[in-house]
Amino acid sequence: xxxxxxxxxxxxxxxxxxxxxxxxxxxxxxxxxxxxxxxxxxxxxxxxxxxxxxxxxxxxxxxxxxxxxxxxxxxxxxxxxxxxxxxxxxxxxxxxxxxxxxxxxxxxxxxxxxxxxxxxxxxxxxxxxxxxxxxxxxxxxxxxxxxxxxxxxxxxxxxxxxxxxxxxxxxxxxxxxxxxxxxxxxxxxxxxxxxxxxxxxxxxxxxxxxxxxxxxxxxxxxxxxxxxxxxxxxxxxxxxxxxxxxxxxxxxxxxxxxxxxxxxxxxxxxxxxxxxxxxxxxxxxxxxxxxxxxxxxxxxxxxxxxxxxxxxxxxxxxxxxxxxxxxxxxxxxxxxxxxxxxxxxxxxxxxxxxxxxxxxxxxxxxxxxxxxxxxxxxxxxxxxxxxxxxxxxxxxxxxxxxxxxxxxxxxxxxxxxxxxxxxxxxxxxxxxxxxxxxxxxxxxxxxxxxxxxxxxxxxxxxxxxxxxxxxxxxxxxxxxxxxxxxxxxxxxxxxxxxxxxxxxxxxxxxxxxxxxxxxxxxxxxxxxxxxxxxxxxxxxxxxxxxxxxxxxxxxxxxxxxxxxxxx
Amino acid sequence: xxxxxxxxxxxxxxxxxxxxxxxxxxxxxxxxxxxxxxxxxxxxxxxxxxxxxxxxxxxxxxxxxxxxxxxxxxxxxxxxxxxxxxxxxxxxxxxxxxxxxxxxxxxxxxxxxxxxxxxxxxxxxxxxxxxxxxxxxxxxxxxxxxxxxxxxxxxxxxxxxxxxxxxxxxxxxxxxxxxxxxxxxxxxxxxxxxxxxxxxxxxxxxxxxxxxxxxxxxxxxxxxxxxxxxxxxxxxxx
Numbered sequence: 001x002x003x004x005x006x007x008x009x010x011x012x013x014x015x016x017x018x019x020x021x022x023x024x025x026x027x028x029x030x031x032x033x034x035x036x037x038x039x040x041x042x043x044x045x046x047x048x049x050x051x052x053x054x055x056x057x058x059x060x061x062x063x064x065x066x067x068x069x070x071x072x073x074x075x076x077x078x079x080x081x082x083x084x085x086x087x088x089x090x091x092x093x094x095x096x097x098x099x100x101x102x103x104x105x106x107x108x109x110x111x112x113x114x115x116x117x118x119x120x121x122x123x124x125x126x127x128x129x130x131x132x133x134x135x136x137x138x139x140x141x142x143x144x145x146x147x148x149x150x151x152x153x154x155x156x157x158x159x160x161x162x163x164x165x166x167x168x169x170x171x172x173x174x175x176x177x178x179x180x181x182x183x184x185x186x187x188x189x190x191x192x193x194x195x196x197x198x199x200x201x202x203x204x205x206x207x208x209x210x211x212x213x214x215x216x217x218x219x220x221x222x223x224x225x226x227x228x229x230x231x232x233x234x235x236x237x238x239x240x241x242x243x244x245x246x247x248x249x250x251x252x253x254x255x256x257x258x259x260x261x262x263x264x265x266x267x268x269x270x271x272x273x274x275x276x277x278x279x280x281x282x283x284x285x286x287x288x289x290x291x292x293x294x295x296x297x298x299x300x301x302x303x304x305x306x307x308x309x310x311x312x313x314x315x316x317x318x319x320x321x322x323x324x325x326x327x328x329x330x331x332x333x334x335x336x337x338x339x340x341x342x343x344x345x346x347x348x349x350x351x352x353x354x355x356x357x358x359x360x361x362x363x364x365x366x367x368x369x370x371x372x373x374x375x376x377x378x379x380x381x382x383x384x385x386x387x388x389x390x391x392x393x394x395x396x397x398x399x400x401x402x403x404x405x406x407x408x409x410x411x412x413x414x415x416x417x418x419x420x421x422x423x424x425x426x427x428x429x430x431x432x433x434x435x436x437x438x439x440x441x442x443x444x445x446x447x448x449x450x451x452x453x454x455x456x457x458x459x460x461x462x463x464x465x466x467x468x469x470x471x472x473x474x475x476x477x478x479x480x481x482x483x484x485x486x487x488x489x490x491x492x493x494x495x496x497x498x499x500x501x502x503x504x505x506x507x508x509x510x511x512x513x514x515x516x517x518x519x520x521x522x523x524x525x526x527x528x529x530x531x532x533x534x535x536x537x538x539x540x541x542x543x544x545x546x547x548x549x550x551x552x553x554x555x556x557x558x559x560x561x562x563x564x565x566x567x
Numbered sequence: 568x569x570x571x572x573x574x575x576x577x578x579x580x581x582x583x584x585x586x587x588x589x590x591x592x593x594x595x596x597x598x599x600x601x602x603x604x605x606x607x608x609x610x611x612x613x614x615x616x617x618x619x620x621x622x623x624x625x626x627x628x629x630x631x632x633x634x635x636x637x638x639x640x641x642x643x644x645x646x647x648x649x650x651x652x653x654x655x656x657x658x659x660x661x662x663x664x665x666x667x668x669x670x671x672x673x674x675x676x677x678x679x680x681x682x683x684x685x686x687x688x689x690x691x692x693x694x695x696x697x698x699x700x701x702x703x704x705x706x707x708x709x710x711x712x713x714x715x716x717x718x719x720x721x722x723x724x725x726x727x728x729x730x731x732x733x734x735x736x737x738x739x740x741x742x743x744x745x746x747x748x749x750x751x752x753x754x755x756x757x758x759x760x761x762x763x764x765x766x767x768x769x770x771x772x773x774x775x776x777x778x779x780x781x782x783x784x785x786x787x788x789x790x791x792x793x794x795x796x797x798x799x800x801x802x803x804x805x
Contacts, residue, residue: 036672038715039628053695099696102686102749104704104711111698129711135627136711143685177665206622207607239599242625323625326644327599439611481615485580487666488618490610 003410004030004151005403006396007171007186009158009213011037013134013388014367014395015192016141018356021396023148027403030151032158032173032184034193034208038142041194041206042388045134046319047247048116048126049098049389050382051091055112059123064088066122069560071383074120074276075347075376076520076530077562078226078538078555083354083372085558087383087390094389095127103140105129106316116250116316118381120276120567124250126382131245131319134385153184157493158213159426161189161220161363162418168220168362169414172422176493179486181426183419185410188399191217191350191365192392199505200343200454201446204236204243213369215500217350222358223540223551224504225371226348228512228522231379232455233344234280238300240327241342244320246381248305249273251316255284256302256336257292263301271567278378278521279567281341285455294338302336309333341455345384347375347521348511351540356395362402366395373538376555377520429495434480438495441472441479445498445505453509458525462513469506470547476502507541510548515539532562570596572647574605576617577657580666587664589655590614596648602656603631603642606668619668626780629714632659632721633668639718639778659721674730675717678737682759686744687752703748710743710788712781719775719785731764735775735785738766742788745795754804761796761805769793 006022008015011033022029031037052062067088072079099105099113106114106129118126129136145152155176162169162183170185196211197203218224234255235244249255255273257263267283268275275283288299305313310333313321317332324330324337349371356364356372367388374387452465476499483491517531518524536555541548571593579587592609594600603621610617619642620630626644633642634657636650647654662670719735720726726734733741741760744750760766766789775785799805 035622035628035630036676039622039630041623041628043714044623044625044627096692096694096696100686100688100692102744102747104707104747105696107699107701107704109701111700111703113696132627132712135714139711139713139715140686146680147683147685177669177671206628207624208622240624319627326626326646327601483615485583485616485666487580487582488669490618491615 001183001185002030003185004028005186006188006190006399007032007184008190008192009171010040010192010194011035011152012040012042012192012194012367013138013141013385014392015190016145017389017392018190018192018366018396018399019150020141020144020148021393022400023150025397025400027400030153031145032153032156032171034155034157036154037145037152038139040138041209042385043135043138044206044243045385046131046243046245047118047250048128048133048382049095049137049385050118050121050125050380051095051127051386052088052125053092053095053113053115053127055108056115056124059115059125062123062125064092067125070121071374071380072376072560073565074378074380076378076565077536078373078376078519080373080556081558081560082556083374086354087374087386090390091386094386094393098137098140098389101140101144103129103136116247117274118250119246119274119280120380126247126250128247131247131317137385158216159496160418160422161216162415163220163360164411164414165221166361167409168360169410172419174426174493176488179489181419181423183415185412185415187403187408187410188362188364190356190395190399191369192367193369195346195368196501196504197343199445199449199501199508201450202236202241203343204233204241205343210497210501211369211504212497212500214350215503217358217363217365218503218507218543220360221543222360222363223351223542224348224507225351225538225540226373226511227346227504227508227541228515228539229347229377229520230343230508231277231345231347231521232281232341234277234284234341235303235339236342236344237324237328238298238338238340242323242327243344244303244337244339245317246277248303248317248320251312252308254304256304257287258294259292263287263292268567275567276378276380278523281455282523284341288340297338300338300340303339304336305332306334306336345379347371347373347377347379354394355398356391357398364395364399366391377522426496429479429481430484430492432480434478436475436479438479438491438498441475442498445469445472445502449505453512456523456525457512459513462509466506466509466513469502469509473502473506503543507548510550511539511541514550536562572596573653574609575653575655576667578667579664581664600647601643602635602645602647602654605647606642618666627714629716632716632718634658634660639722641716641718641780644780659717661721661727672717675720675736678733679715679740682733682737682741683752683756684740686747686750687755688749689751697749699748706746706748707743709783710739710746712783713739713743714781716780718778718780722774722778724772724774725768725770729768732768733764735789738769738789738792739783739785742792745792754799757796757799757805760792766793766796
């Protein structure tokens with residue numbers, strides 16, 4: 001049995017930032033990660049990280065308050081305004097700190113951190129390092145974790161939270177390398193496991209972005225907030241749905257339909273390609289639905305960078321050029337890129353306060369798996385990496401305060417019970433004669449989510465989706481695995497994960513079906529306008545064996561009254 | 568007409584198998600099919616006991632380095648079609664095999680940690696960012712792209728036989744800081760490089776540079792460190 005004061009689940013940006021904070025505060029800290037931390041999906045973030053540094057000539061009067069306003073407007077006023085101001089205010093110091101730790105930001109001619117325009121932002125505010133910003137920040141934070149000698153449990157899958165309902169006592173996890181299931185006692189646990197894109201068929205997310213940790217928290221009684229708000233990134237390449245950064249449009253790239261028209265002029269005449277992501281994705285999908293997509297593109301339009309010229313593409317967008325060459329056989333210097341919207345981010349997640357604390361004492365969450373909410377109904381590009389470092393630090397600091405303020409109160413019996421139950425469940429799965437299998441159920445879940453809980457939504461398809469997901473959850477009770485070996489049993493891991501994915505897909509569909517308005521990324525064809533009278537509130541989904549039980553709580557409005565959202 | 572390819576995959580569970588074996592799988596070639604997606608197809612539809620690592624499937628996480636038709640590459644960005652009718656897939660060479668294509672990366676990370684892989688700043692930082700000119704920043708352009716996939720390290724014939732040698736990945740990381748205008752590790756970094764297990768074990772075979780999926784000129788970086796070490800010795804600083 002391992003024991004730490006703070007155990008962080010996930011080694012991406014939020015998890016590592018939290019870990020470094022705890023270590024700097026002198027707390028015994030460990031990271032438990034499904035992947036080696038540098039493999040985390042934070043590393044796939046391309047375009048940049050927002051903060052009002054006012055480094056560019058055209059943004060001298062930018063400020064954290066203006067950044068907060070843009071964030072809140074982009075969020076279609078569902079963001080908590082106090083949280084958004086924390087994000088944008090503390091964000092400035094977090095960026096300087098990253099630079100001090102060695103992040104190789106791209107530079108202005110005089111040597112400051114360079115900033116580029118991004119969607120929904122009034123100024124060029126997105127600090128970047130070519131188009132590999134997430135990769136460089138992830139590696140830099142991993143370097144800091146090495147420097148602080150933080151213990152990392154590599155390739156462990158967290159399976160369950162040990163809770164007595166009053167507080168948590170630790171985590172039970174599966175060691176992929178050996179097949180052993182072990183218990184980790186911890187006074188505080190921080191979930192920082194990223195997104196859940198793989199509940200959808202078309203996603204920019206990693207294979208490992210299953211969102212399983214959301215299900216761990218959810219099953220332990222912690223509500224999932226605002227799960228209906230799912231971001232579809234406008235530009236993912238056809239076939240694999242690998243991301244083409246918003247920075248491509250920030251640097252001046254065009255979106256073009258089959259007639260060669262820059263169609264964004266009909267949807268967002270001022271912001272054009274740099275409208276917020278929900279609006280651009282809907283515009284692209286409308287072009288496709290109305291027959292102006294590429295004739296043989298499988299539902300796609302073009303992202304055209306050719307006019308930017310070779311030099312600018314090689315300097316600012318080298319990573320996406322390499323992706324196009326490897327995965328499409330297309331050089332964007334010479335040809336336009338066929339793209340389509342794809343699931344990219346969940347605005348919702350484990351319900352937390354501004355310190356990452358959940359309703360269960362000792363459990364915290366930060367980054368994409370958490371919902372503070374700083375992104376409301378739609379996240380602005382460049383704000384997710386920022387959330388990771390700002391809220392990762394805050395959650396780390398809060399967890400450190402939590403464990404330093406009181407004597408360790410770990411109840412070994414609760415932890416042992418959870419360990420025993422989890423081992424029994426996994427053994428039962430390995431011995432199951434059940435006829436159902438991973439691939440069939442997972443594919444049906446993913447297709448249902450993409451087809452019926454996607455960019456455009458409506459009562460009937462969503463109700464069908466909910467019924468299908470409930471049926472899939474019932475069928476999952478009869479699932480079996482075929483592989484019985486211990487080491488690196490991917491069949492077992494993926495089958496366990498599917499159970500959690502079905503829970504959160506069901507919570508997403510239930511939350512979406514209930515919200516009878518259009519707001520941000522939740523766009524309903526049967527309720528086309530925002531309804532502040534009835535729906536200016538956060539959804540809370542509570543786990544029950546039969547499916548999500550929904551409740552609501554108010555949005556914090558401080559100084560920006562909701563207004564119509566025009567770009 | 569559909570074309571099939573034979574994947575000849577290294578299989579071994581060291582707890583059960585005394586020796587590795589190769590198992591053949593037939594797979595239908597579809598447009599854009601990568602080695603990684605072919606492995607997923609096998610895992611999910613043919614043989615659920617197959618083990619391999621992957622995550623981002625877009626050549627940025629570094630999980631899926633493996634030895635494909637005699638060369639270390641990332642499975643996710645390697646198109647199957649140009650590889651011929653029979654494709655041999657093996658784990659990265661000269662690391663202990665945990666199962667099938669999954670190797671024990673522990674020796675690799677140990678070397679990474681030995682080079683003090685973090686920015687060393689002796690002076691307190693300014694309130695805002697340190698300034699760095701675009702020209703200074705350009706000097707680390709290629710070396711910051713390292714994704715620690717271990718394709719270089721496991722292609723290096725010196726690292727194969729000399730288990731203490733820091734190897735190309737760790738030395739590329741060392742060079743990334745040596746070349747960074749903000750780093751003040753200075754002579755301390757060169758001392759690490761100058762040790763017996765350091766840069767002078769590199770015999771400029773260029774395997775690392777040739778097999779790096781990110782096209783980082785690793786051999787160049789190692790020689791740049793050698794130059795600085797030699798200069799340090801001549802000046803009596805090392």
